[in-house]
Amino acid sequence: MTYELPTVRGRLTPQKDLSTLTWLRVGGPADWLFQPADVEDLSAFLTALGPQVDVFPMGVGSNLIVRDGGLRAVVIRLGRGFNSIKIEGDLVTAGAAALDAHVARRAAEAGLDLTFLRTIPGSIGGAVRMNAGCYGSYTVDVFHSARVVLRDGRVETLDAGDMNFRYRQSDLPEGAVLTDVTLRALAGDPAALEARMVDQIAKRDATQPTKDRSAGSTFRNPAGFSSTGQADDVHDLKAWKVIDDAGLRGARRGGAQMSEKHSNFLINTGDATAADLEGLGEEVRKKVYDSSGITLEWEIMRVGEPK
Numbered sequence: 469m470t471y472e473l474p475t476v477r478g479r480l481t482p483q484k485d486l487s488t489l490t491w492l493r494v495g496g497p498a499d500w501l502f503q504p505a506d507v508e509d510l511s512a513f514l515t516a517l518g519p520q521v522d523v524f525p526m527g528v529g530s531n532l533i534v535r536d537g538g539l540r541a542v543v544i545r546l547g548r549g550f551n552s553i554k555i556e557g558d559l560v561t562a563g564a565a566a567l568d569a570h571v572a573r574r575a576a577e578a579g580l581d582l583t584f585l586r587t588i589p590g591s592i593g594g595a596v597r598m599n600a601g602c603y604g605s606y607t608v609d610v611f612h613s614a615r616v617v618l619r620d621g622r623v624e625t626l627d628a629g630d631m632n633f634r635y636r637q638s639d640l641p642e643g644a645v646l647t648d649v650t651l652r653a654l655a656g657d658p659a660a661l662e663a664r665m666v667d668q669i670a671k672r673d674a675t676q677p678t679k680d681r682s683a684g685s686t687f688r689n690p691a692g693f694s695s696t697g698q699a700d701d702v703h704d705l706k707a708w709k710v711i712d713d714a715g716l717r718g719a720r721r722g723g724a725q726m727s728e729k730h731s732n733f734l735i736n737t738g739d740a741t742a743a744d745l746e747g748l749g750e751e752v753r754k755k756v757y758d759s760s761g762i763t764l765e766w767e768i769m770r771v772g773e774p775k
Contacts, residue, residue, distance in 0.1 A: 473542070474516035478505040478549075486534045486772075489526070489545065491589070492683050492734075494742040495534025496775060498524070498543040506549045507617065507647050514645075515621030517542070523619065524771065525645045528567070530590035531598060531683050536742045537773035544645055546593070555580065559612060561650045564593030568600070571651075576661035580653035582610060586665040587672045589684050593646045598767075599633045603668070608633035612650040619643030636688050636767055677727045681736040686726075686749060687711075687764040707764060708732040711752060714759040721748035734768070746770055 473480060484501035487494050504510035514523070522541035526532070550563035553574045560580060562571045572586040584605035588595060595607050596614055611633070614626050618641055632639040640646060672678060687707040708731045711717065717731035723740030726748065727733040734745055753764045 471518060471521050473500065473502075474513050476502065476504065476513050477509045478513075479503045484543065486526075486529075486538065486543065490529035490532050490534055490683075492529075492533060492681055492736050492740070492742075492745060494536070494736065494740060494745060496536050496538025496742075496772065498539040498541060500542045502542050502544050503547050504544070504549065507615075507623065509549075510544070510617050510645060510647070511621045511623055513621075514617055514619060514643075519619075523643050523645075525593075527565075527591045527594035527597075531594060531768055533683070533742050533745055533768055533770045535746070535770065535772035536775035539772045546591075546645075546647070550647060558652055558655065559650055560653055561648060562592045563648050564591060564596075564646045566592050568592055568595050572665060575651075575653055576656070576658055576665065579655055579658050579661070581656040581661055582651060582653050583656075583661055583664050583668065587668050592649050596631070596646060596649050597638060597640065598636055599638050600636075606633075607651075608638075610651040610653055612652045614646055614649045616640060616644040616646050623647075635691075675730060677729045677733050677735060680727065680733070682727065682733045683768045685732050685767050686734040687732055687753075688767045690762050690764060705762075706732075710756050710760055710762050710764070714752070714756045716752050716755060719748065719752065721751060724748040726752060741775075742772075743774060 481501040483497045485497050524539055524541045524543045526543050526545045546565040550565040552563045553566050554561045555578045560575050568585040568588045568590055571592050572582045575582040584603050588600045599607050611628050617623050689707050690705050711731040716726055718728045719726045722744030723737050724744040725735050725737050727735050734749055756762055756764050
């Protein structure tokens with residue numbers, strides 16, 4: 469598709485190879501990559517951009533497979549103008565591009581407990597979008613508000629009621645770009661918070677393939693069901709366990725593999741294509757369903773066109 473783009477103060481790059489921007493290092497080109505200078509630049513761009521042009525907000529690519537044919541869209545990726553972290557009382561306000569780990573550390577230094585974010589890969593904008601969590605805590609538990617630029621360029625502030633948070637999901641208006649997030653944290657002793665994060669990192673490195681090219685957990689943990697047929701706590705059943713039970717730990721397809729260290733991690737062993745990775749994931753879903761009747765749901769987002 470050919471279309472004219474508005475003048476910007478940030479950077480516009482045509483036919484940007486998105487494989488360089490995803491943790492799995494796969495994917496084709498986007499029509500355009502837009503890196504806005506600030507909120508005003510982003511708002512002006514979206515206001516002037518024709519409504520027929522698709523936009524795709526992208527974080528740091530930690531939870532994403534871009535298919536080999538790329539994206540027929542303007543990909544919007546926030547950078548330095550969107551990574552500040554400010555603390556006032558018990559409120560932590562972070563630009564959407566700020567890394568989860570950095571937010572956790574800055575909060576701990578100020579005696580605020582956001583330690584669950586320390587081991588979550590990606591940016592705080594992505595954490596809100598996916599309601600990221602671990603160790604029994606989720607983003608929704610600390611969420612106060614978020615600022616977004618809507619597809620028509622208007623800037624709005626959303627509260628928790630607007631987000632419809634649920635397990636590994638939340639809702640944003642179509643085409644909206646999240647620019648900053650405010651979290652409300654409980655107080656804690658800085659030294660104790662730091663010690664907890666050190667322990668979390670050690671446990672993560674011992675159980676997850678942190679040295680491999682992955683995008684974190686591949687599938688959401690499936691919900692168990694009680695005798696009344698109601699969904700139980702999602703933690704009752706683990707995705708890695710049903711993958712193991714189906715004999716799929718270490719399964720391969722091309723350059724893609726289900727990790728030997730943690731079978732719910734899909735890794736690029738070096739020369740995988742997006743088709744290899746997504747194809748292996750779909751093969752795992754089918755075999756798990758055939759062996760257990762459980763339908764695994766993707767946690768990794770897959771976008772774009774096949775080659």
